[in-house]
Amino acid sequence: MEVDEDMESDEDMEGDETTFERAARSLCYGDYKKPPQKGEPKLGVVQFVDDKTIKQPRYKRTLKGIMRAEWTYETASEKGRKREAFLNRCVKKFRRYYYYPKGFTKGEANSVVREHLRRTMKQSMFTMKKNASKEVEEALKKGENKKRHHFKPHFLEEDAWIGCCDYWETDGHEKMSKINT
Numbered sequence: 001m002e003v004d005e006d007m008e009s010d011e012d013m014e015g016d017e018t019t020f021e022r023a024a025r026s027l028c029y030g031d032y033k034k035p036p037q038k039g040e041p042k043l044g045v046v047q048f049v050d051d052k053t054i055k056q057p058r059y060k061r062t063l064k065g066i067m068r069a070e071w072t073y074e075t076a077s078e079k080g081r082k083r084e085a086f087l088n089r090c091v092k093k094f095r096r097y098y099y100y101p102k103g104f105t106k107g108e109a110n111s112v113v114r115e116h117l118r119r120t121m122k123q124s125m126f127t128m129k130k131n132a133s134k135e136v137e138e139a140l141k142k143g144e145n146k147k148r149h150h151f152k153p154h155f156l157e158e159d160a161w162i163g164c165c166d167y168w169e170t171d172g173h174e175k176m177s178k179i180n181t
Contacts, residue, residue, distance in 0.1 A: 030058045032065030035096045045099045046109070053116045059098060063113065064120055066093045068155050073163035076125065077170070087114050128153055129168055 036042050047055040054060050067090050075086055091113050100109035132148040139146040148168065152161040167173055 028061050029065030030061030030063075031097050032062045032069070042099050043097050045101055046113070047101060048104075048109075048112050051112055053119075054113065060116075060120070062097055063090065063094050063117060064124075066090045067117060067121060067124075071156060071160040073159040073166075075160065076164045076167035087117055090117055125164065128156075128164060132165075 031043050034043075044056070044059070046059055049055045054063065070086060070090050070093070074082070078086060091110050094113055095110075100106065104112070129148070131153070132151045135151040136146055136148055139150075147165070149162055149165040152158065156164075
């Protein structure tokens with residue numbers, strides 16, 4: 001076996017730290033913004049797992065794309081009927097894309113999609129807050145005085161992001177965060 005004389009040995013590389021930055025991620029919205037035209041069949045049949053979540057990743061991404069598009073300033077803090085109205089708008093738009101499986105009434109299937117959306121929304125809020133808080137910590141280490149609202153995810157509108165940040169600073173959210181930790 002030949003040895004390459006120009007190759008650095010492990011000793012030569014000591015102290016060198018190789019870092020790999022995350023590649024820019026494209027955001028896949030599934031079939032969002034590509035609904036079937038009037039008179040054409042829908043894009044497929046939704047499958048549910050344990051009657052409480054959507055199985056197909058592409059359909060999940062479509063629902064998430066709809067959720068992000070419908071998100072407004074008030075969405076993060078809405079409760080009760082306003083929150084249900086938001087969820088119902090998203091479910092109604094989702095129905096334009098896909099058929100529901102046989103054996104489910106429209107109401108039952110809507111309920112499964114709504115519950116899946118509720119969990120997706122909660123997880124998205126947690127992830128966005130965690131990522132923004134991490135960015136704030138890193139900025140503080142660099143001596144920059146930045147707040148969460150400076151680190152808006154590219155998929156949310158500005159007012160929707162400000163609404164999330166305002167919600168996270170409310171007393172109600174602070175109490176719930178302390179209880180859940």
